[in-house]
Amino acid sequence: MSSLFNPVVAALTFRATLGRRRAVLFAIPAVILIALTLVLRATHPAAGALWPSNVLGDFGFSVLLPLTALIIGTSVLGAEIDDGSAIHLLATPVPRSSVVVTKFAVSAMMTMVFAALPELIAGLLAPHSTKLAFALFVGALVGSVIYSAVFVAASVLTSRAIAVGLLYVLIWEGLLGNLVGGARILSVAHYSLGVANAIDPDQNLMAGLTLATSVILGTIVTIGALILATRRLSAFAIKGEPA
């Protein structure tokens, strides 16, 4: 009876993802977010300043979170599939569902550390924004989870997961999500915003979904993505290299 989470796979994944230059790529946005907050705090400490919601919302939530989740989510499994080392993991009796769930969990955890946590720190550093900070932090936690599931699944389904993910984040969520109301239903950003909005209703967040809708849709998307990824991984075929 094997549990869904496999510590060996997790340890390998952590080492593989963090031990490369790729890790720098996760850290840079977080550092910039915090640096920006500090700079603005020093230059614009005014009470009624609107910049915290810009920084935390536009920068932290709309760019930092999805991009970091994308890079992390596509590299926990996608990198191994891409260079072929996944076969060593898959040639063991570890159940495929376990592989997917473990990778997903690692990705979610790392995204929380590199995106949600800096969001909280920046939010606490920004003046008079504690409630907003907390709301966005919780929203970012939720977003980390859902994004991770989606991007891990994408990296199993296609070899061009980052390109597809970029199209999704920028065009679908970035442009259409704000213009076309219906697109919100399929937008992870909006699920997260919905949760954040429930904690601290803020006009600037432009969240379009209620808490209940966000939670339900978010759960469906997460579980659906994981199931899809498991099924595809079970039928993992070596890309045809005739020899």
Place this chain on the structure above:
Amino acid sequence: MSAIELSNVSRWYGNVVAVNDITMTIGPGVTGLLGPNGAGKSTIIHMIAGFLGPSKGTLTVDGRPSWENPGVYKILGLVPERDSVYAFLTGEQFVRATAKLHKLPDLAGATRRAIEMTDMADAADRKISTYSKGMRQRIKVAAALVHDPQILLLDEPFNGMDPRQRIHMMDLLAKLGTEGRTILFSSHILEEVERLSGTIQVMVAGRLAASGDFRAIRRLMTSRPHVFNVRTSSASDDRRLAAVLVGRPFTNAVELSGKGLQVRTSDFGAFCGQIAALTRDNGIALRELLPTDESLESVFGYLLSDQAN
């Protein structure tokens, strides 16, 4: 004893047929999968290993299909050809992690045993990124052996190995084969397969061209004459033997050279049965009698030219 059974297995990618209606059984011992590049050897190995599903036909390992069946890896180890391992781990860590994934009870022991078997004890503490290609192959073999599998699949295992490593690997595989395991390895290098395995499966352009012991295969092709080099004690005796042989119905041709005779015969059995008596009855001392084309190379060549015809 586990067996691998393929029954009318085909695999295609769109219009390209990689494997075409293959039926074969692979049992204990070392079996060589031989064929030129593009013959479908890797495809077959990946199908047996559960990383490709057959488009048609059934493929079972120890009675159950290996496709979509992670449990098969308890009895099966795969050494893939692609040079991709977790380069950031040391050799020992990699083998040990594999042991952990197999949930082996004695991690340290199994790891040590596998590393010693593949002669990697010296390099086990270095990162895999510092290994040469041959060393990477060996560490992959160690990881595939750590759970003591009944079946071992190796895809072009001798690629990138120097002669000393190759001999060592061959000895290892031979030993594993005599222990009763089922070892299947693919190669397009005739010399390797010849040295290591008695049983071969020859694949050409996706089809199974021949299977069994390669000498027996050779004999099955009676359409081509066997060629023997014969030498007697003197040139005049060579000539006398040539005259005797020409008179025999099993002889197709005899050629004389400074080094003896070359006899072409299409009836191997008759020739072998009668040559000793012939020389004795004619007072000719036989110094040397060598079949000249029992090597795999000529077998292979005949098969290919047969296929082409």
Place this chain on the structure above:
Amino acid sequence: MSVEAPPPSPGSATGVIHDLGYRRYDGPRLGRPRIVAALTWHSFRSAFGLGRGAKAKIVPVITFLALCLPAIVNAFAMSRGNARLISYDTYSPVLRALVMTIFVAVQAPELVSRDLRSRVLPLYFSRPIRSSDYPLAKYIAFTAACLVMIEVPLLLLYVGSIVNVHGGAAVWAQTKALIPGLLVGLMWSVVLAAISLFLASLTGRRGFATGAVAIFFLLTYVLSQILLQVETQTAINQGPVQVKGGPGGPIVAGPALPVPTAEKVSGLFSPFTLFDGVRMWLGGTTQADQVPKPGSFGAVYALVLLAILALSLTGLFARYRKARLA
């Protein structure tokens, strides 16, 4: 019985080289310029996924269509009698910035990272070209690709406009407005290609390169936007408010004179805002993206842009000075 090698043919113990019809070629060869031209053309094609499977064309096609959309919408609207909706100078700024980010992030690795990964550089460099020819060819090819992506929609906009206006003077007016727009597009292409190729050439893994390029452009873009918004807000709070008419409606601008330095500096942090600053410094009138009119500060914008361009190109060429495998 032992196994023996094939019987030696009588008399020959030495080796012989068989004439399989191998021919030397002593005729004219095309030479270095043609090699570079061939490499450029091939790279240009791969920037759009041509010559590869269908999957490689997805992103170029989608991004190209996305960029053409405003032009099509405009043509449609103008046929109903409206004035031209979009200015040639800025086209549709946010859309263009985002879409071009996607395009360069996904396609630059196709040009350079692929070669690094499959280790074909020694093949290229063992031909009679200089080591600087390779990055040069890639840069020209990718700049051309970006030009196609940016200028074709502008031309579509132009065509869609002139079919809907009447009279030679109106057509001439459209043409006059188009030219600066095309030049702005050239500026975009030259710089975007340089930066993205440089970043992508740092790694052989395409996914990683895409991530790095995307993060660079998006982070800097949002950073600039936020700084600009903050500074504009501050300026509004601090000075008299002025309301100006603009293409999309009234724009609340900062104080009439002077635009505070802080606001001008904010636009320096992203290539896209730099483009806007330089454009306005050179006489462009349309305002977009909240980048303020830089006035003489625009020279700084231009300098920064040139510095970025120089750095990227230097980095790119330095990368290939030694024909390393990875």
